[in-house]
Amino acid sequence: MKESSYLKKVKEQYENYPYPKRELKDEKGGMYTSNSENLTRLNHYGFKGDMPLFKKNKGKPFRVLVAGAGTGDAVIHMAEQLRDFNAKVVYLDMSQASMRVAKKRAKMRKLKNIDWILNSLLELPNMQIKKFHYISCTGVLHHLESPIEGLNALKSVLKKSGVMSIMVYGLYGRTGIYQMQELMKLVNKNENNMQKKVDNIKNMLPTLPAKNWFKRDEKTWREKLIQGGDIEIYDMFLHSQDRAYTVPQLYDYIEEQGGLKIIEFIGSSAHTGKLAYRPENYIRNENILKKVKKLSKIEQQSVAELMAGTFNTHTFYVANKADTVASTRDFDLIPYFTAPMLKNMILERKNSHLNKILKLNIEADKGPKGLLQFEMTPLRIKLIELVDGKRSINKIFDLIDLDNKELLKTFDPIYMMFHNFDLMLLKSKKFPRILTTYEMQERFITKYL
Numbered sequence: 001m002k003e004s005s006y007l008k009k010v011k012e013q014y015e016n017y018p019y020p021k022r023e024l025k026d027e028k029g030g031m032y033t034s035n036s037e038n039l040t041r042l043n044h045y046g047f048k049g050d051m052p053l054f055k056k057n058k059g060k061p062f063r064v065l066v067a068g069a070g071t072g073d074a075v076i077h078m079a080e081q082l083r084d085f086n087a088k089v090v091y092l093d094m095s096q097a098s099m100r101v102a103k104k105r106a107k108m109r110k111l112k113n114i115d116w117i118l119n120s121l122l123e124l125p126n127m128q129i130k131k132f133h134y135i136s137c138t139g140v141l142h143h144l145e146s147p148i149e150g151l152n153a154l155k156s157v158l159k160k161s162g163v164m165s166i167m168v169y170g171l172y173g174r175t176g177i178y179q180m181q182e183l184m185k186l187v188n189k190n191e192n193n194m195q196k197k198v199d200n201i202k203n204m205l206p207t208l209p210a211k212n213w214f215k216r217d218e219k220t221w222r223e224k225l226i227q228g229g230d231i232e233i234y235d236m237f238l239h240s241q242d243r244a245y246t247v248p249q250l251y252d253y254i255e256e257q258g259g260l261k262i263i264e265f266i267g268s269s270a271h272t273g274k275l276a277y278r279p280e281n282y283i284r285n286e287n288i289l290k291k292v293k294k295l296s297k298i299e300q301q302s303v304a305e306l307m308a309g310t311f312n313t314h315t316f317y318v319a320n321k322a323d324t325v326a327s328t329r330d331f332d333l334i335p336y337f338t339a340p341m342l343k344n345m346i347l348e349r350k351n352s353h354l355n356k357i358l359k360l361n362i363e364a365d366k367g368p369k370g371l372l373q374f375e376m377t378p379l380r381i382k383l384i385e386l387v388d389g390k391r392s393i394n395k396i397f398d399l400i401d402l403d404n405k406e407l408l409k410t411f412d413p414i415y416m417m418f419h420n421f422d423l424m425l426l427k428s429k430k431f432p433r434i435l436t437t438y439e440m441q442e443r444f445i446t447k448y449l
């Protein structure tokens with residue numbers, strides 16, 4: 001690894017504190033998953049529902065790169081989902097200690113579809129490596145001296161039709177953390193011992209006055225700090241290279257400087273999904289909302305970010321072109337519920353709520369929260385009944401004796417209502433069934449452990 005292609009202090013941190021903290025004994029307890037790595041979402045948002053994914057020994061391998069993969073969460077999640085497919089997952093990180101942890105986890109799971117590379121991601125353009133369909137880069141680019149150099153390095157190995165998911169820090173939601181970082185630079189001025197630096201902040205945290213900006217927001221971070229221990233403490237408060245983005249800065253970085261397109265915000269929690277970036281979630285005054293809705297998309301998303309004040313990360317899909325999202329205009333696509341029990345819940349109420357408003361509180365797994373409400377007309381109920389994950393939009397419409405244009409007028413709002421929560425997505429006929437997280441973990445425990 002060329003010394004000029006990484007920051008010495010950053011490498012030193014991740015050799016001593018491989019991130020995130022993962023222990024083999026926990027592997028049986030569950031799998032760490034993320035929304036962006038979820039293949040069904042990726043298929044919908046990144047490949048118009050028709051991802052080139054084939055069974056083993058068929059077609060070309062689906063290639064995934066996890067850049068700055070750390071102790072391996074995304075690599076494991078991807079490799080588990082792709083176990084039965086013709087696919088290759090490439091792990092890349094510059095920290096040997098992190099790679100060691102990730103390799104042990106993969107070995108325990110008997111995953112054979114991972115290639116391992118110990119190097120800086122800035123070396124990617126020189127690696128003569130085959131290009132990738134999907135690149136995942138979470139919590140890495142904001143730790144580079146030049147984030148644009150990092151983005152360009154990733155772009156150089158992304159297929160033309162490929163997609164990336166990126167997570168970088170959000171500025172406003174980390175206000176307290178940056179004040180603590182400044183504070184600790186002063187407190188640790190002549191301290192070179194990493195563990196002593198950690199001990200110093202551990203001593204200071206309990207004595208922070210109630211109105212300290214980190215203290216005010218402590219609840220947000222508590223669980224992360226308890227789970228991650230010293231590793232998390234170092235990453236949060238003592239990082240030597242750490243920057244964050246507002247929405248406009250993000251567009252400038254990815255689109256203006258990087259020449260790529262932000263496709264959609266995916267989010268990793270209830271607070272950062274695509275709905276969180278919409279002003280209508282926050283503004284209750286109709287006149288103000290009307291005015292705000294006339295602003296550009298970036299300005300509207302900025303309004304949402306400033307109203308919320310809590311975005312501490314931005315997670316989003318990125319591609320060379322903006323037209324990667326599946327649409328109901330493609331009648332060959334198959335709509336499906338991502339949580340099939342929701343369909344049952346609605347249909348169970350079809351008699352009691354006929355022509356009445358049905359209200360359901362949604363709290364999707366790691367997804368947005370909100371109220372789903374709609375009038376249960378007979379046509380709407382019929383359309384929901386016909387969405388079975390097998391019939392295409394064409395087929396569904398064929399089964400109802402109405403003009404397709406009319407049907408689309410009813411179907412589109414239903415689709416959007418569920419889709420806003422990622423509860424309804426679209427896929428092509430060829431897209432295979434992907435096991436649920438629960439099924440994958442069951443398979444690991446019963447077949448591979």
Ligand SMILES: C[S@@+](CC[C@H](N)C(=O)[O-])C[C@H]1O[C@@H](n2cnc3c(N)ncnc32)[C@H](O)[C@@H]1O
Pocket residue numbers: 005006007010011014019020067068069070071072073092093094095098119120121122137138139140143144235
């Ligand atoms: C905060 S951790 C994130 C790990 C993982 N992506 C996750 O989200 O769990 C940042 C990772 O990026 C790696 N990293 C930082 N700079 C890098 C570079 N220039 N090339 C490759 N990896 C790098 C670090 O070694 C570390 O493992």
